[in-house]
Amino acid sequence: MGLAARRTAEAVPLLLLVSGIAFALLQFVPGGPIEVYLSNPGVRPEDLERLRRALGLDRPLWEQYVSWLVAFVRGDWGFSFSDGRPVFDRIAERLPASIELLGASLALALAAGIPAGIVAAVTHRSMLDRSISAVAAAGVSIPTFWLGLMLQLTFAIGFGWLPSSGRAADSEGLARLQYLAMPATVLAFAHAAAWSRYLRASLIGVLRAPFVAAARARGVGPRARLTRHVLPNALAPVASVVLLDAALLVPGAVVTESVFAWPGVGSLFIEALGRRDYTVLMAMLMVSSVAVVSFNLLADVLHAWLDPRVAS
């Protein structure tokens, strides 16, 4: 597939750029990478010098960058500043929780956003459309973390129906869902809102198209017009937006996981941010960039497959 190869080739310089920015940012840390040792009175200046040599910090910057990059590509992501364990292991052990949350949110966002967009467009300018559009407009204006706090306030602290945070990985069925319900809703809401808005606008455009009026004139009923004429034309552009947007679930998960203490990679990122655990932050930045870029790549390829005009 020519397109996929071209896009992959384009992704490489982008990821190099991100890695360069991440590496450069680390140089701005007051005290540099060995900041943690500087404030320790038990560490003598000659120890610092030895440490600097041992870590290769006395070498030129570009050499440090290249060796970091090579090691990173090989899966050697260094050791966490806060607990000394390999960064790779720390991230890997958090992945299952994040995948569970992302999967649930994606399903929820599609199940809510697509029907809402269709109903709003079909009942254009009615009360129903106005209320759906109002909820959708709220969805794109509410800070994710604040929605999380308000749900906790209502359903956990107020009614006591749901646990306020955490995850029940070992239990089955209902208990597990109870923990998943609020974080998945919060993460899904903004996306469901954005997708329903986009689908509504796209559908309204297609509904006005002459070929729809022609179908009506030929006596095609409203349901058949919608399913056979309007939806196939309106969904194609939405599908690519959904795929491009789904990649944003990854950074969104960072915020949501942290609010609900969901033990995934997102919480790890915020913990690392609080402890200035730079090795973990750098690796997370790279991993999430790779994830988002691959998602975009997938979106491009799928879009080209859905709509062959794009590829040319």
Place this chain on the structure above:
Amino acid sequence: MRRAGVWLALIAAAAMTAPLLAPYAPDALDLAHRRAAPSFAHWFGTDDLGRDVFSRALFGGRVSIAIGLLSATVAAGLGVAVGAAAGYLGGWTDTLLMRGTDAVLSVPRLLLLMVAAATLQPSVPALVIIVGAVGWMETARVTRAAVRSLLASEFVVAARAAGAGHLRILSRHLLANASGAIRVAAVLAVGRGILVESALSFFGVGVQPPSASWGSMLYQAQSAMTTEPWLALFPGACIVVTVGALTAVSDAADE
């Protein structure tokens, strides 16, 4: 549209006249009335130091709105420059700039911003610049699309035939006619700037004390959720109303 506009005007007026409106100084301590629930004396309640949350929200709003507006100005400036260059010059410049824009769009910017804010520990002006620096891509796309579609119009051809230079065509004819679309993108960028700032501040890497923004007020509120929920309720509601009004205005302008 009209209602959203009225809301925006009210919010802007409240932020501008905060020193007149605020019943208390935003950092005046009142240890006798700590953690007080909302009342007539303290509309939004008080925090753990007895500071009036309503007054703090008014002053915090100035910081949040200023960061939103100024970062959107930075973003719109960069976006118009990139979009106009790509659209007007066309060819490989266009390809390079727009592929670059797509590329930057596909970087998880919130995470990059968080790491940048944590390492650089920016002041408020620096925060404006870094938030603006990652928000120009949407404006660039909109500007480029508008410029390209206008480039073939007869009035542009006529202006060129009449001897108008590149800069004149670009500013008087192309950008002037694209200004509606650019304004919609800029209004959206204000809302996005406010949301990004609030997220950074909520995680403790944005606006630092003694300054306060709506986001940093929520950062402080998080630890007292069970006992003083009003600390989280009101600053967040301010963000929702402001960003919601901005979204509504840009939606209306779009249609």
